[in-house]
Amino acid sequence: MSTDDLKREAARAALRHVEDGMRLGLGTGSTAEHFVDLLAERVRGGLKVTCVSSSERTQAQAERLGISLTTLDAMPELDLYVDGADEIGPGLSLIKGGGGALLREKIVASAARRMIVIADESKLVPVLGAFPLPIEVVPFGLEATRIAIVRLAGRLGLSGLMLVRGATNGHVFVTDGGHRILDCHFSHIDNPAELAAGLTAIPGVVEHGLFLGLASAACVAGPGGVRVIDRA
Numbered sequence: 001m002s003t004d005d006l007k008r009e010a011a012r013a014a015l016r017h018v019e020d021g022m023r024l025g026l027g028t029g030s031t032a033e034h035f036v037d038l039l040a041e042r043v044r045g046g047l048k049v050t051c052v053s054s055s056e057r058t059q060a061q062a063e064r065l066g067i068s069l070t071t072l073d074a075m076p077e078l079d080l081y082v083d084g085a086d087e088i089g090p091g092l093s094l095i096k097g098g099g100g101a102l103l104r105e106k107i108v109a110s111a112a113r114r115m116i117v118i119a120d121e122s123k124l125v126p127v128l129g130a131f132p133l134p135i136e137v138v139p140f141g142l143e144a145t146r147i148a149i150v151r152l153a154g155r156l157g158l159s160g161l162m163l164v165r166g167a168t169n170g171h172v173f174v175t176d177g178g179h180r181i182l183d184c185h186f187s188h189i190d191n192p193a194e195l196a197a198g199l200t201a202i203p204g205v206v207e208h209g210l211f212l213g214l215a216s217a218a219c220v221a222g223p224g225g226v227r228v229i230d231r232a
Contacts, residue, residue, distance in 0.1 A: 001223060004030075006120035007084075010221040011035035013228070014082050014116045020048050023075055025108040026062060027083025028055040028101040031118050035082050040065035050075060054083065054108045055101035056176050072111060081112035085119050085211070088218055089128040092117065092231040093192050097134030097209030100165070100175050106207055106214070114216040121222035129189035134165070134209040135182045135199060136175055145204030146182060152198045153186065160185035179206050 011034035053059035165173040
């Protein structure tokens with residue numbers, strides 16, 4: 001099976017947790033797109049759900065497929081949020097934000113009673129950090145914010161390139177909220193909770209891609225099938 005096939009199987013496994021009448025949060029990214037496609041098939045078959053999207057990209061896909069959508073202001077409490085991840089570490093700690101929607105993804109995830117992560121098994125890692133950690137920052141004072149992150153990283157024994165996404169090719173990435181993203185190549189994050197707390201305390205940091213204590217379970221697909229990992 002291809003990686004894309006595995007992503008779809010993971011999404012199909014998560015769909016088994018969706019029940020009629022649920023309030024759903026829809027994630028962003030290539031794996032989440034499979035979930036939205038499969039959900040739309042169930043909706044055409046009569047499933048009744050109301051959804052909130054975590055990005056404009058997902059909203060456009062869901063609207064195109066006829067999925068009922070509302071806003072998080074209109075429906076501030078959700079039953080389930082399904083999304084992919086860039087890395088899945090011990091205790092279902094996650095790095096997310098490769099698609100640039102980490103702020104809205106975290107808001108939606110925090111509004112949900114349960115979060116199920118869907119991924120192929122290549123996303124499972126013993127320690128977070130090989131995937132660059134996205135940090136969403138405001139454009140004003142971006143360099144001052146970057147320096148503060150560098151200093152925090154140094155205190156925690158972390159180092160590596162911190163690049164404004166898209167700056168090297170002249171097409172700086174702008175999030176749905178109008179912010180920028182710093183991709184931090186730490187390679188090895190031994191204490192994600194300490195880093196997360198430090199980042200949250202820095203003025204100019206809007207949000208970071210460390211999703212800790214949010215995922216309830218993960219549907220992880222490999223050549224041998226899909227296994228469900230529950231948070232200990």
